[in-house]
Amino acid sequence: MNRVIKIGQELVPVSEELYREYNRMRRREWYMKWDIKVGCIQVDAVNEVVTFRPSKEDSIERLVKQGADFADPLLIEDIVCDQATLLVLQAAVAKLNQAEQALIKALYYKNRTVREVAREENVSHVAVVKRHQKVLDKLRKFFT
Numbered sequence: 001m002n003r004v005i006k007i008g009q010e011l012v013p014v015s016e017e018l019y020r021e022y023n024r025m026r027r028r029e030w031y032m033k034w035d036i037k038v039g040c041i042q043v044d045a046v047n048e049v050v051t052f053r054p055s056k057e058d059s060i061e062r063l064v065k066q067g068a069d070f071a072d073p074l075l076i077e078d079i080v081c082d083q084a085t086l087l088v089l090q091a092a093v094a095k096l097n098q099a100e101q102a103l104i105k106a107l108y109y110k111n112r113t114v115r116e117v118a119r120e121e122n123v124s125h126v127a128v129v130k131r132h133q134k135v136l137d138k139l140r141k142f143f144t
Contacts, residue, residue: 085143092142100135107132 003019004011014022042051060070093104106112106120114132118125 088142089139092139095142096135096138100131100138103128103131103135 115125118128
């Protein structure tokens with residue numbers, strides 16, 4: 001432990017690994033605070049060249065003037081309609097009997113296939129398809 005970091009007014013001995021990580025975090029903090037937000041001028045005295053590096057941070061106003069589009073593709077009306085539809089669907093599923101609810105949960109919530117459900121219930125997959133269709137017909141009635 002031949003490295004130290006300053007915490008407040010105190011020098012604290014630390015391992016090489018901790019010292020490197022601490023400095024990496026300080027450099028990142030500096031980068032986020034200054035390098036991105038502030039442009040800088042670099043002067044090459046040997047070649048007599050001055051280069052300006054602009055900041056990497058942009059204002060929304062400038063980006064909009066350049067044609068950037070920040071419009072949200074989801075309208076609040078769409079979100080409200082989706083939520084209302086979900087509430088109606090939940091109420092409709094709640095009115096199904098337990099066997100019908102179990103079928104819907106298996107197919108839609110547990111992502112099981114019709115054949116897996118049929119195998120679990122010891123029936124043909126055609127019987128499960130017919131039951132599934134009847135349940136969907138019941139659910140559709142809630143939306144008409």
